Amino acid sequence: MQSYYIDGAEFKSLEEFSEHFSERVRLDHKWKGGLDALNDILRGGFGTPEEGFLLVWLNSEQSRIALGYPETVRQLQARLQRCHPAHRDGVTIELEAARMSCGPTVFDWLVEIIQDHGPAGSESEDNVVLTLR
Structure with a gap:
């Protein structure tokens, strides 16, 4: 391999x-x-x-x-700017969790x-x- x-x-x-x-x-x-x-x-x-x-x-x-979380916040902020409006609520929830050092990084x-x-x-x-x- x-x-x-x-x-x-x-x-x-x-x-x-x-x-x-x-x-x-x-x-x-x-x-x-x-x-x-x-x-x-x-x-x-x-x-x-x-x-x-x-x-x-x-x-x-x-x-x-x-x-970790600072990079995750940065990536989710960028995702929020370019995602379809139908996905914004979900990305916002992930972003808020990351800001509180919760959830996956x-x-x-x-x-x-x-x-x-x-x-x-x-x-x-x-x-x-x-x-x-």
């Missing part, structure tokens, strides 16, 4: 994570940080092996902090998406294994 290493010491935002991920996983295109696009990438193609891969996230605790979003493509996930057939170090 192909292994890729990302280093949490090398990024401090979702945008920096997506750039780092794109470089380290050697994607065929530059991923710009959209979470739906990450789902597509993890399904295979886009430069990722069709048979799955091991993703080792070094310095993941550093990422947990950098991609950007780090949690990323880990959940990646793990969903792994052994116990709903898309386990993609065979993406995440190791946090």
Whole structure:
């Protein structure tokens, strides 16, 4: 199984994570940080092996902090500006929770998406294994 290493010491935002991920996983295109696009990438193609891969996230605790509530608030504020009006109430609720340091963070979003493509996930057939170090 192909292994890729990302280093949490090398990024401090979702945008920096997506750039780092794109470089380290050697994607065929530059991923710009959209979470739906990450789902597509993890399904295979886009430069990722069709048979799955091991993703080792070094310095993941550093990422947990950098991609914590302040970054989550920033991302949700941006999402609120561009989302469909029908979704604004839900995003506002998520934003208020993040401001109170409640709910999932950007780090949690990323880990959940990646793990969903792994052994116990709903898309386990993609065979993406995440190791946090």
